Amino acid sequence: MQDVPTGPVGEDADRIISVLKRRRTVQIVGLVILVVFTAVAILSRLADYPVLGLPSSFWVALAVGLLIAKLLLNILGWRCPKCGGRLGSGYSPKYCSNCGFRFVPDNKERNGS
Numbered sequence: 001m002q003d004v005p006t007g008p009v010g011e012d013a014d015r016i017i018s019v020l021k022r023r024r025t026v027q028i029v030g031l032v033i034l035v036v037f038t039a040v041a042i043l044s045r046l047a048d049y050p051v052l053g054l055p056s057s058f059w060v061a062l063a064v065g066l067l068i069a070k071l072l073l074n075i076l077g078w079r080c081p082k083c084g085g086r087l088g089s090g091y092s093p094k095y096c097s098n099c100g101f102r103f104v105p106d107n108k109e110r111n112g113s
């Protein structure tokens with residue numbers, strides 16, 4: 001049976017997509033960590049309350065450090081597994097704008113049509 005290659009196909013495509021999913025998970029976990037610690041910093045600052053015995057200045061510095069780390073993680077880690085090109089700001093890219101590799105099959109892209 002010969003399928004028309006409309007989306008990612010083959011073992012190499014499976015490997016590329018699994019690498020992309022792993023990278024997406026790392027990005028999302030990093031984002032969640034950043035949001036949680038930023039919230040702790042803001043609340044500690046606003047309430048002037050030492051969370052876990054640490055002053056709000058500690059939490060603000062930690063949040064700023066995590067923000068920088070997240071930006072670096074995004075710049076260095078959120079890249080196409082095939083060509084290494086940047087994937088942009090969204091975490092569900094349909095294709096790589098650099099090499100054109102499709103991460104989703106055609107039928108998943110057009111929902112409801």
Ligand SMILES: [Zn+2]
Binds near residue numbers: 085
């Ligand atoms: Zn690419």
